[in-house]
Amino acid sequence: MAVLPLESSFTYGPVRSRRLGRSLGINVLPLERKICSFNCVYCHYGVTIGATLTPEASDFPGVEPVLRAVELALRTCPEVDALTFSGNGEPTLHPYFRELVFGVRRLRDRLAPHAQLTLFSNATTLDLPKTQAALAWIDAPIMKLDAGDPSAFAGINRPAPGVSLETILTGLRALPNIIVQSLLLEGPVSNVHGAAFEAWVAALLEIRPRQVQIYSTDYPTAEENLVQVPAFRLRHIAETVTRRTSLDVRAFWLNP
Numbered sequence: 001m002a003v004l005p006l007e008s009s010f011t012y013g014p015v016r017s018r019r020l021g022r023s024l025g026i027n028v029l030p031l032e033r034k035i036c037s038f039n040c041v042y043c044h045y046g047v048t049i050g051a052t053l054t055p056e057a058s059d060f061p062g063v064e065p066v067l068r069a070v071e072l073a074l075r076t077c078p079e080v081d082a083l084t085f086s087g088n089g090e091p092t093l094h095p096y097f098r099e100l101v102f103g104v105r106r107l108r109d110r111l112a113p114h115a116q117l118t119l120f121s122n123a124t125t126l127d128l129p130k131t132q133a134a135l136a137w138i139d140a141p142i143m144k145l146d147a148g149d150p151s152a153f154a155g156i157n158r159p160a161p162g163v164s165l166e167t168i169l170t171g172l173r174a175l176p177n178i179i180v181q182s183l184l185l186e187g188p189v190s191n192v193h194g195a196a197f198e199a200w201v202a203a204l205l206e207i208r209p210r211q212v213q214i215y216s217t218d219y220p221t222a223e224e225n226l227v228q229v230p231a232f233r234l235r236h237i238a239e240t241v242t243r244r245t246s247l248d249v250r251a252f253w254l255n256p
């Protein structure tokens with residue numbers, strides 16, 4: 001199945017986001033390939049070649065070119081609701097992610113003070129002090145959690161060597177005020193049935209995020225044979241998990 005092309009610049013959009021409003025995307029990853037510590041079966045950028053927790057620092061763009069691109073984008077279009085670190089892989093793998101967040105925050109304060117600073121992360125570097133320091137400057141940390149048990153985690157996220165679910169859960173439990181995003185799917189691997197579903201709910205109960213955002217495969221996926229969870233089922237799951245946990249669980253979808 002064809003997947004989406006990689007982002008071809010350090011900023012993209014603003015895009016109209018289901019969750020964030022008008023969001024300026026900030027890509028701190030290389031332009032020509034994805035770097036990630038996961039190889040999610042559903043990734044809309046395709047398969048991760050050589051998933052790693054310790055990429056070469058020389059593979060990443062420098063801080064200055066990224067900040068120049070953000071400044072130019074904000075001067076051109078300051079009417080944004082969010083500045084969002086996302087892009088071609090896992091942003092927190094950038095060796096100078098903390099410096100990037102600090103620089104973007106200063107630009108935000110000067111040029112778009114109403115916009116919130118948002119991060120989409122797979123939570124695999126939460127044990128690193130430099131990630132923890134960067135997160136202190138992020139208004140809305142949106143952390144991926146698709147599984148609460150090692151088997152579903154391995155099947156869905158296909159993590160790089162050295163990544164452990166327990167370390168991720170420990171990091172998420174320690175972070176105040178986070179938003180968890182979970183992609184729910186059916187097919188050869190699934191997190192909406194039986195033990196996998198129960199383990200995911202139990203993990204949410206321990207983390208107690210300020211909000212849980214669930215969605216499914218709205219875009220082309222890295223692997224075929226995955227089955228999208230339809231909108232009516234997402235709504236039902238959101239209601240069920242809200243009732244069982246008292247958490248704020250919201251379902252998002254593109255096409256009902």
Ligand code: SF4
Binds near residue numbers: 043122
């Ligand atoms: S964490 Fe995100 S970028 Fe990395 S493989 Fe999964 S979906 Fe793709």
